Amino acid sequence: QLLEQSPQFLSIQEGENLTVYCNSSSVFSSLQWYRQEPGEGPVLLIALYKAGELTSNGRLTAQFGITRKDSFLNISASIPSDVGIYFCAGYQTQGGSEKLVFGKGTKLTVNP
């Protein structure tokens, strides 16, 4: 797998903070975080474009690594509706070909 995510599973109590990590040996021109719920397509949460970029979207914060090979997503004060599978996805352009590469995902459970 080109993009490694950890942890694979995460079960936390409502109100707790959590961090999901994404690592690769490859360089990406941009990196995005998505959340997918059962029966739905992934929904874009945060997009990162510059090395070292730190971006927030409400309770979500993500950073793109300096080497453009890694990222983390932090969710603060978790709520039950945060449940789902979180994916990181890296965008690559090689020889004029473009593609978005996804990690295997982190399944989040939030216990009330």
Added chain:
Amino acid sequence: DAGVTQSPTHLIKTRGQQVTLRCSPISGHKSVSWYQQVLGQGPQFIFQYYEKEERGRGNFPDRFSARQFPNYSSELNVNALLLGDSALYLCASSPRDRVTEAFFGQGTRLTVV
């Protein structure tokens, strides 16, 4: 505004048959990409089209093909279906100036029996 729409939502086919999946992008989006997602895995890139031209292709056999129409809608075709082709097929559209940001449809659940 309507999001990305895909049809059909569910499909059952027999091994060896051919299938066509359809996708309408968000209005104003000129880039469409296709992904295959098997249970427990992340989406795997199949194709990307921009302005009717193929811009990227993933590691899928030639049984998989796609095209984009002048109105930016797209079709994914899979020939000689195998049991292993059973998956959720996702279509995503992207705005021209943010082609790296994908907005996904709900997908087509294909079952090959």
